[in-house]
Every structure is written in structure tokens, then in C-alpha cells.
Amino acid sequence: MKIKKLLLMLVFLMLGMLISFGHVQAAGDNYLQKVKQKGTLVVGTSADYPPYEFTVKKSGKTNYVGLDVDVAKKFAKNLGVKLEIKNMDFDSLLVALETHKVDMVIAGMNPTPERRKSVNFSQLYYRGNQYMLINKKDAAKYKNIHSFKGQTIGAQTGSLQYQLVKEQMKGNSIKGLAKLNDLVIALQSGKVNAVAMEEATAKAFAENNRSLKVINPHFDVTSSQTGSAIAFPKGADSMVTAANKTIKQIKQQNLINKKYIPQAGKYMTSNTKKSTMLNYWTYFAKGIEYTLLITAVSVFFGFLLGTLFALMRLSHVKIFHLIAVWYIEFVRGTPLMVQVMFVYFGIGTIIQSLPALVAGIIAVSLNSGAYVAEIIRSGIQSIPVGQTEAARSLGMSQREAYRYVVIPQALKNIWPALGNEFITLIKESSIVSIIGVGDLMYQMQLVQAATYKGVLPIFIAMVLYFIMTFGLSNVLGHFERKMKHA
Amino acid sequence: MLKDKEQTIIEVQQLKKSFGDDVVLKDISETVKAGQVICVIGPSGAGKSTFLRCLNVLEEPTSGKVLFEGSDLTGIKEEELNHLRQKMGMVFQSFNLFPNLTVLDNLQLAPLKVRRLSADQAQKQAHKLLTQVGLADKAAEYPASLSGGQQQRVAIARALAMDPEVMLFDEPTSALDPEMVGEVLKVMRDLAHSGMTMVVVTHEMGFAKEVADQIWFMADGYIQEKGKPEDFFAHPKTERAQDFLSKILS
Ligand SMILES: Nc1ncnc2c1ncn2[C@@H]1O[C@H](COP(=O)(O)OP(=O)(O)OP(=O)(O)O)[C@@H](O)[C@H]1O
Numbered sequence A: 001m002k003i004k005k006l007l008l009m010l011v012f013l014m015l016g017m018l019i020s021f022g023h024v025q026a027a028g029d030n031y032l033q034k035v036k037q038k039g040t041l042v043v044g045t046s047a048d049y050p051p052y053e054f055t056v057k058k059s060g061k062t063n064y065v066g067l068d069v070d071v072a073k074k075f076a077k078n079l080g081v082k083l084e085i086k087n088m089d090f091d092s093l094l095v096a097l098e099t100h101k102v103d104m105v106i107a108g109m110n111p112t113p114e115r116r117k118s119v120n121f122s123q124l125y126y127r128g129n130q131y132m133l134i135n136k137k138d139a140a141k142y143k144n145i146h147s148f149k150g151q152t153i154g155a156q157t158g159s160l161q162y163q164l165v166k167e168q169m170k171g172n173s174i175k176g177l178a179k180l181n182d183l184v185i186a187l188q189s190g191k192v193n194a195v196a197m198e199e200a201t202a203k204a205f206a207e208n209n210r211s212l213k214v215i216n217p218h219f220d221v222t223s224s225q226t227g228s229a230i231a232f233p234k235g236a237d238s239m240v241t242a243a244n245k246t247i248k249q250i251k252q253q254n255l256i257n258k259k260y261i262p263q264a265g266k267y268m269t270s271n272t273k274k275s276t277m278l279n280y281w282t283y284f285a286k287g288i289e290y291t292l293l294i295t296a297v298s299v300f301f302g303f304l305l306g307t308l309f310a311l312m313r314l315s316h317v318k319i320f321h322l323i324a325v326w327y328i329e330f331v332r333g334t335p336l337m338v339q340v341m342f343v344y345f346g347i348g349t350i351i352q353s354l355p356a357l358v359a360g361i362i363a364v365s366l367n368s369g370a371y372v373a374e375i376i377r378s379g380i381q382s383i384p385v386g387q388t389e390a391a392r393s394l395g396m397s398q399r400e401a402y403r404y405v406v407i408p409q410a411l412k413n414i415w416p417a418l419g420n421e422f423i424t425l426i427k428e429s430s431i432v433s434i435i436g437v438g439d440l441m442y443q444m445q446l447v448q449a450a451t452y453k454g455v456l457p458i459f460i461a462m463v464l465y466f467i468m469t470f471g472l473s474n475v476l477g478h479f480e481r482k483m484k485h486a
Numbered sequence B: 001m002l003k004d005k006e007q008t009i010i011e012v013q014q015l016k017k018s019f020g021d022d023v024v025l026k027d028i029s030e031t032v033k034a035g036q037v038i039c040v041i042g043p044s045g046a047g048k049s050t051f052l053r054c055l056n057v058l059e060e061p062t063s064g065k066v067l068f069e070g071s072d073l074t075g076i077k078e079e080e081l082n083h084l085r086q087k088m089g090m091v092f093q094s095f096n097l098f099p100n101l102t103v104l105d106n107l108q109l110a111p112l113k114v115r116r117l118s119a120d121q122a123q124k125q126a127h128k129l130l131t132q133v134g135l136a137d138k139a140a141e142y143p144a145s146l147s148g149g150q151q152q153r154v155a156i157a158r159a160l161a162m163d164p165e166v167m168l169f170d171e172p173t174s175a176l177d178p179e180m181v182g183e184v185l186k187v188m189r190d191l192a193h194s195g196m197t198m199v200v201v202t203h204e205m206g207f208a209k210e211v212a213d214q215i216w217f218m219a220d221g222y223i224q225e226k227g228k229p230e231d232f233f234a235h236p237k238t239e240r241a242q243d244f245l246s247k248i249l250s
């Protein structure tokens, strides 16, 4: 009897352990199986890094190309699954991996010890040298890492180059930016004196900008770190093993040097040939479409939420009032960028299939709701109590007084403020580009990457934003005047 | 329309009202009979407005009862109160017209939404009432384009559109320029002559003298004295009333 009891306890104990630990362990065995079940390999990358990964336009569609994309394709083919590419900021890649937004990350990423702490890496599939991009006029001044004394060096944040500059060029200040394109603009405008980047990328930029030049500054690179590997979630050993098989095959056939890089080179030059902005109007059009879509949907839900929270805040029920007050204060007291990232990565851990677009819309709507709530509340409070009293004295209930007397007047008063919120959202929604939603800001970055032109796409995007906000403000002004006359 | 003169419309029993520690109405018990016109007068801060607002429970009495045609308005269900309030029209010092609606819609809103008249009935009635207050030609205007006197007449018509049993006026002419007071008082006088039961808080002693059946003199939260206007104005009994009258008549 006693033994039976003990056994039972043991079984429960083990069950408990299985439940608490099993999550990690079982998943480790499951990763490969899961991908095969899904039938798609979701790959995260940051497509502004030729020849590793970048975009080309082919019959109006954006294609991801580059040697990393070819490696990923090969891997997917070996697994017998389809390949899906998710493009995002380099900085967001590992978070996306940890939160299972993607199955793997391939982005010319160096397997540094820091990174190894949070993810698993495959073997190296390619080794490139670390170069420096400089302005041609400085070519005589700069020879190697020691000739940059006191100068500012640019590097992509979170990249190996950033680490190298930090460790081996101690006398220099370092400027980190998320996008290579922005770094190149900084270089051309003299904000930085050189940009550390991978050999092939540096050469691509130099080829496309006459004023730029490439040098090899001879960084001291221990071989274990210089090279690119594929990143997988911690514990995804099954995937690592499978990837190493593919990498071995690629190396044996020397596919990268013989096939992938020359192919990428062809795309890069073809991109350059047609790098007038007109060729990229579909990018901008798509961006406008997304920006307007995100804004319109967010304005709609923001208005519903705002009305709800405004009424809650004005409610005499204490708990409603408190919830609304805290919500409004909290949302208005934190940056939209953090909210967007929190919704995408935070809520994304619970609902893993949450698309970036939906996450962006949710975040912007939640944010707008708080601001609209305050607009509506002040609108309602600006209506004199005499109006409610007159309505009540005519026999209306509190609800009817609100519905027929207070709200219509409040709406009329706050219409300009609501319109302003709409216009603000067009601009603010540009933040969603950081999680890879294809809005105007994001498309602008794609055009930058594809054309190696830094400033012109920014200028075009800026003008387009202005046309949207100015147009909208005119339309709203028209309705406002109409309502005043009514 | 004309009621039995003896029928009690409003009965107030031991009405008390305080705001926090501030006791504004101390102990009031009075009745208003059908067809009566009561003018409530008294110094500023006496509690006249508060008293009037307690009659239709815009202000919840602290204790005591307010009976309207026999039913106690304190402590009844919200819906019942809303229903009974329709029968007690109220006119405010500051008009409180709905600025986003035309004059016609001001008169139609509550009849349509609360009384649930048909659009046709509501419109017919609105036009009839506008004619009654002499503003038939202003139906399509917005309140902002009317003079103060015209706005107050619209407000009276709006209250009448609910077909009330009694009309409560809180200093309906104090916010008006002097030249507009007459037109509003004329409408009120006509209303009184048509047999409407009215409780009027006013500083217009001439109107009170001429139209009121009874004067209620209020001070310090009590009705200090009441009587027929000819008696009250000629021979006020209390010192407070004598004092008050000597001040405003000098
Ligand atoms: N909502 C309120 N909250 C607090 N105190 C109030 C409120 N309404 C009125 N009072 C106070 O009650 C007292 C009586 O006010 P009330 O408006 O009834 O006087 P009144 O006789 O109408 O005066 P007036 O001739 O100036 O209109 C005043 O002291 C006023 O400050």
C-alpha cells in the first residue's frame, strides 16, 4: 500500500517536472519536425546588406536575393519545405528568433560569444574580410586602423564590425546606426569619417558611389569569429544538425564563391543600372497604401477605444474610472516605439502567428485610443451642465441626454482635434517599420538598399508624407467648415 | 386643460437640502394648486433656485418629500422620475437652448425622442407653439442668431412642447437686456391667463404684483412669509420681508 502511494507520488513528481522542463526539452527535439509539419521555413533577415541579402525588383515585385538567400533556399530545398523570408531590422533579428517569429536567422551574422549565449549557431558557411568604406578625398590619409586617430567610425549596431571598432580602435569614437544606408549617408555628409563593413558590401557601395572608396584596414580577426553562420533558437539542435549538413554540401561544391556571389553581383549591377527613382515608384505606392491602411484602421479602432475609455473615465463607477485613468496615463507616458515592439514581441510570444502588420495596427490603435479618449473627454466636459439639465428637465434619461444632446455637440467641438490625431497618426505610424511592416518608411529603406542612394529616397518619402498630411488636413478643413454652417 | 381649482399639483413636505455642511433649505412644506401662479422672491442666496430645482428633482432633496400629483418624486425609480419630469417644464435663467439644433429641432427633440410623437405631430405642435410665443418666422434659425428675449421665448416653447402640467421658471428675465424683458414677461402672462400652473422665481416685482396668485417670500432657507400680492407688497408682516422690499423698491 505504502509503496503504491510512493510510486504514485513519484509519478506525479515526474509529471510535474516534465511539464515544467519538458517545454524546453521537447521543443529541442521538435524544431525540425515542426518546420516539416508546417511545410515552410520562416527565415529572418535584414535585407540591406549586399551581397548577403538585399532586394531587387522583378516585374513589379520585390524579391529577396543574395548569397544568404541562396543558402536558405538550398537548406529549405534539402528539408523539402517552402521558404518564407521575413525582413526586419538587424537589431530585431535575434529577438524575433527567441520569440519564435522566425525559425532561423541568416543575415551575414557572426557567431560572437555574446550571441552564442542566447542562440545556437550552425558552422560557418562563409568567411569575408572586414573592410572600411571612406570618402575618396580622404584616400591618402587613411591606410589602416591606426591612421584614424581621433576620428569617428561608423558601424552597424549589433554587428561584428561594431565590436571590432570598439575593441581595436580605442582612440576613436564610434557611431552606431541600425541601417547601413544611414551610415553611408553619415559618411557622405561628414558625420563619420569611415564605416566599417564587410568586404563585399563595402565594395558594392563604392562601386555605386563615385565619391566613396574601399580600404582594408587590417583588423585583427581571430578566425573563429570572422565568418557568417546561421542562428537558431537555443535548443534547436535538430535544426543545427540539418543545417550543418547543407553547409557541408555547399562548401564541398564551393557554391558560394562559384555561384551565389557572382549571381548576387549581377543583381547588384542590374540594380544600379536602373536606379532612377521612377523605377521604384511601386515601392512608394505600396508604402503609401500600407501607411494609409494602418492609419485608417487605427483611427477607427482608436476612436472606438477612445470613446469607451472616455466614458469609463467620466463614469462614477470607481473601478472603470481607475482603469481608464491608468490606461491613458500609461500609454501617454511611454513611447510608441516601445509599445510597437512590446506588442509584436511580447504578445507575439503568446500568439506566435501574429503578423507584424496586425501587431502594428494593434499597437497604434491602443496608443491612439488613449489620446482620443482625452480628446473626447475634454469635448464632453466642455459642454455646459445647463445642456444636460435642460435635457433632463424635458424628461430625458441620463443616457438620452448624452446621446441626443451632449455627444453630438461634443463631437462637433472635437472634430478638429480628432482630425489632428488622424494626421498625427499618418506620421507616427512610420514607427511600425521597425518590426518590418511595409509602410512608406519601410519601403523607403528598401529603395535605399536597392539603389545605394541615401538621401533621395528620404526626400521622396518626406514629400509623400507631406502630400498625405496636407491633403488630409484640407479635406478635414472642408468638412469642418461644412459642419460649422450646418 | 383647466383643472379643478382645488386639485393639488405639487406638495412639498418638510423639504431639506444641504450641500455638505451648508444647509440651504431648512424645512419647507407648501402646496401648489392647479392653475395657481406662485412667485418666489427673496434675497440672493436664499435658496430659491435650489428650491425650484428640488421640485423636479434636478437637485436631490436631502430629506422630506416632493409629491407631484400625488406621487413622491424622491426615492422612486429613475425611469418613473424621467417620466414624471416631462410634466414639469422648466425654464432657466441662461435659456440652455441646444445650440447645434435649429429652433424647430429644439422644440421637436424631446417630443420625438421621449414622448415619441410622430414627426408630423411634433412638427405641427412646434409650429403652433412658435406662433404662440411670436416666433413663427424663426423656425429654421439657430439659437445663436436670436436675441436673448427670443431665445428665452423659444426655451419656454420648448418646455411647453412636452405638454406639462406645471411650469417652473428660474429668473427667466435676469440674463436679458432691459428692452427684452417685456416680451418674455408677456409670454408668461399669457401663459398664466391660459390657466397654466406656474412657479416663478423672479426679481420682477411688477410682474409678481400683477400676475401672481401668491407671493412666497424666501430667506435663509425658509419660506418666511406668503400671501396675496396686494397684501404682501402693501403690508409685509416679517421684518426680513420689510427689509427686502425697502431695499429693492428704493
Ligand atoms: N451645487 C451646489 N453646491 C454647493 N452649494 C450650492 C450649490 N448650489 C447652490 N449652492 C449654495 O446654496 C445657496 C443657495 O443658492 P441658490 O442658488 O439656491 O440661491 P438663490 O436664492 O437662487 O440666489 P440667487 O438669487 O442669487 O439666484 C448658496 O449659498 C449657494 O452657494
Ligand SMILES: [Mg+2]
Binding pocket: B048, B049, B050, B170, B171
Ligand atoms: Mg437663483
